[in-house]
Amino acid sequence: MDNVEREGAELDIILESIGGYSLIGLSGEVDVYSAPKLRETIKDLVDKGAYNIIVDLEKVAFLDSTGLGVLVGGLKRVKHHDGELGIICGQEKILRIFRITGLTKVFPIYASRDEVLARAEEA
């Protein structure tokens, strides 16, 4: 095997700004191996004073309960500062996980970046 490290789930993270939110764009798989990378990213943003965060899951191919746990942890962090952590996701296979766990009642969920922008303009 030429690169053992590549056996773990790959997760790319891109940081952007959108409609007054800090946007975390994810691409790849979020599991027990890759989730700490997301946890650190959220923690760093909050530590720097970014309390309104959107996590874009549109390019996420896989998400399990470890990933959900990190998002819930992030939500608790921003709530502590009266902030908000929203999710962008139009993928049924990912949305289903939020629905099964009841987390659609907890996270603001947007179908697209355009919906986030529209919401920001309304506010």
Place this chain on the structure above:
Amino acid sequence: MPGDEGTAFELEMPAKAKYVGLARLLAGSIARRMRFTEESIDDLKIAISEMCTNAIVHTENGKEGKAQILVRYLAGDGFLTIEVRDEGPGFDTEQVLGRESNDLLGKGFGIPLIRSLVDVFECESHPQGGTYVSVTKFLDGESMES
């Protein structure tokens, strides 16, 4: 599980987070060859991921260096069973599996998630005796769902 012994595949791997993706990949490949729907394949991939994650947590992420977990895939006539065994310290199954939380922000999405995604869920754990978790998904469920 069901009477038909089927074809078994085994993956013995270090109890390390980076190998969970391999167990998931194999589950997806077997399920796809068995002609499960994409939704069922996703269900099985989440289930195996949760099972392996729990096994790794129970064995403290292979910190002792030698901890292994054993994943067994049994492809039978109309069903796929996936079993995960670890040699961690085990836990009180009644206490852990019987726990229901009304706190949506509380921990513990894994077991409820597995239960909702598969047709059969079994778990045996003994203090100091390791843990065995098994899930089965039936192909019959495909036609029932459609």
